[in-house]
Amino acid sequence: MTDSPNLLAWETCLGKAGYQTVVGLDEVGRGALAGPIIAAAVVLPPDVDLTSGMWSDICDSKVISSARRETLAAWIAERAARCAVAALEAPVIDEIGIGPANRLVMEMALGKIERMCEVDFLLLDALTIDHAAPQSGIIDGDALSLSIAAASIVAKVHRDAIMTELSATWKAYGWDSNKGYGVARHLQALRQHGPCEHHRFSYRPVRDAGAPSYA
C-alpha cells in the first residue's frame, strides 16, 4: 500500500466521467456490544482543494484524536454540499441482524440526502447497498476517499456523543470512554451488572452476561 494515497482520486475520476453528485457513506459501531450503529452521508463541495482549510487533515477517522475529530466534524458539516446522519438502535440490530442493519442505516442516511438532491454515485466503505445508483464499495475506504473519510468522521463524532450521553444514565459500563465496544472494563461491568436495554443481545459477550438487569 502506498503511504499517502490521493484522497480525491475516486472523486476526481467520477467527476470527469460525468457523475455530479458523489455521496460518500460510512457507518460506525458495527463491532460495539452496545448502542446504535450510525451512518453518515457526505457530498463534498465542488472544487475541494486538498491543500486548503482542513481538508488535508481529514484522513482515516480512526487515527485522529477525538478532540480533533470533533473540530473536523463541525467543519465538514458546515462546508459539505450535503451532510446527513442516521441511526439504528440495538433492538433493531438484534431483530434484523448486523449485516442488514448496517446496510439499512446507510440507506437511511442516503435517503436524507436524496430528499435534498439527485444522487449520481455512491462511495462506500467495504460494502454495497440496495440502491439504484452506481456504487463502489472500497475496502479501507475511509483511508482512500475523502468523501468516505468525511462521512466516517461525522458518523464517529455523532456516535461518540450518543454513547457519552447514554453513559450518564447507564454509568456502570464506561461508555463515555469505551463507546460501547467490548473492552475489559465493559466486559467486566457486563458480568457484574448484566446487560441493559441498549445492549445487543445478538452479540455473544452480551448473551453470556445473562438476563437484562432492567425490567
Add this chain to the structure above:
Amino acid sequence: MPDPSIRKRRGQTGESHARAWLEGHGYRRVASNWHCRSGELDLVMIDGTELVFVEVKTRTGERAGRASEAVSRDKRRKIPVSAEWFIATRPACQDMIWRCDIAAVTINPDTGTAHIDHFENAVVSG
C-alpha cells in the same frame, strides 16, 4: 534480533498452540495465515455465530515482555482492514458479527509448554 527463520518457526508454533487452545474452547478454524494487501491474518475462527480474527503473539519466557503488549498501533489499524478484505472474499461471512481478538502465547523455554492468554475484542476498529 533473532534469525528470521527462527522467529517464523516460533510464530508457527505459537499459532498451532493458539489454534489448539481455541478449538478446545469450541472455536472452529476457517483459515490461517491468510494474506491480503493489508497484511496477514494469523487465525480466522468461528465462535458460535461470530467470526473471529485472531492475532497471535508468541513470546518465549516472561523476560521479553507480555505478548499481548506487542501488537503495534499500525498492526491494530491493519487487522480490521485485513478482516474486511477477508469478508469481501466470502459472501457467506458478509452478514456475520465479527471481532478481532489477541491470543498471547508464552512458551516456557525450559519445558516447551505454552501458556495462552486470550483477549476477546482486543482490537477495536471503531
